[in-house]
Amino acid sequence: MRSKRQRRHEALRLLLQQVLRSKVLGTRSKLPFQINVTISNAALHDQPGALPARTGSGATVPSALVRQWLCDSAITRFVLSLGNRIIELSHTERTAKPHERRIKLLETGGTCQGAGCYRGHDTGDPLIPHHPDAYARSGTTSVRDTVMVCEGTHHDIHHGKTIRLKDGRLLNANGWVTPPE
Ligand SMILES: [Zn+2]
Ligand SMILES: [Zn+2]
Numbered sequence: 001m002r003s004k005r006q007r008r009h010e011a012l013r014l015l016l017q018q019v020l021r022s023k024v025l026g027t028r029s030k031l032p033f034q035i036n037v038t039i040s041n042a043a044l045h046d047q048p049g050a051l052p053a054r055t056g057s058g059a060t061v062p063s064a065l066v067r068q069w070l071c072d073s074a075i076t077r078f079v080l081s082l083g084n085r086i087i088e089l090s091h092t093e094r095t096a097k098p099h100e101r102r103i104k105l106l107e108t109g110g111t112c113q114g115a116g117c118y119r120g121h122d123t124g125d126p127l128i129p130h131h132p133d134a135y136a137r138s139g140t141t142s143v144r145d146t147v148m149v150c151e152g153t154h155h156d157i158h159h160g161k162t163i164r165l166k167d168g169r170l171l172n173a174n175g176w177v178t179p180p181e
Contacts, residue, residue, distance in 0.1 A: 038053065040053075064158055064173070067158060071158070104129070114165060117153055125150045126150070127149065127150060128148070128149055130146070132147060157171065159173075
């Protein structure tokens with residue numbers, strides 16, 4: 001039998017608001033878009049047999065893509081009961097504030113933090129704040145734990161690759177990777 005807690009977390013409905021790229025990063029002027037995704041907790045964590053995530057229009061979405069969206073979005077999170085009633089709502093301002101982006105910009109010189117990657121301001125590529133401690137686990141954003149990467153590197157992180165940063169740290173979709181001794 002399922003516990004009450006498990007049932008409560010049967011499904012999350014996530015309203016993702018893709019936030020305008022900050023003027024500080026200034027390489028893109030895209031209107032924000034909203035996307036409505038319903039995903040079970042099981043699917044969010046890639047448990048076998050989980051039903052796929054669906055958008056408001058009914059299209060299925062790979063869970064890796066949902067996690068990628070989660071990384072760079074302001075999220076309104078609704079927890080649904082099995083009867084699809086909303087039983088909990090929280091809003092998280094995930095993306096870095098402008099002054100935090102400015103700090104990261106100074107740290108990175110406006111270049112992707114991926115080792116060997118030189119995309120960034122000089123090449124006209126936008127940088128994306130990636131959060132190694134995924135929202136799904138930590139529910140928080142901290143400027144110290146934000147990594148600025150280009151779209152290509154960001155995609156790689158969320159699709160199974162382990163990336164080395166210029167400072168030598170390793171990370172993948174599950175967070176920081178400690179190298180074997
Ligand atoms: Zn990310
Ligand atoms: Zn890159």
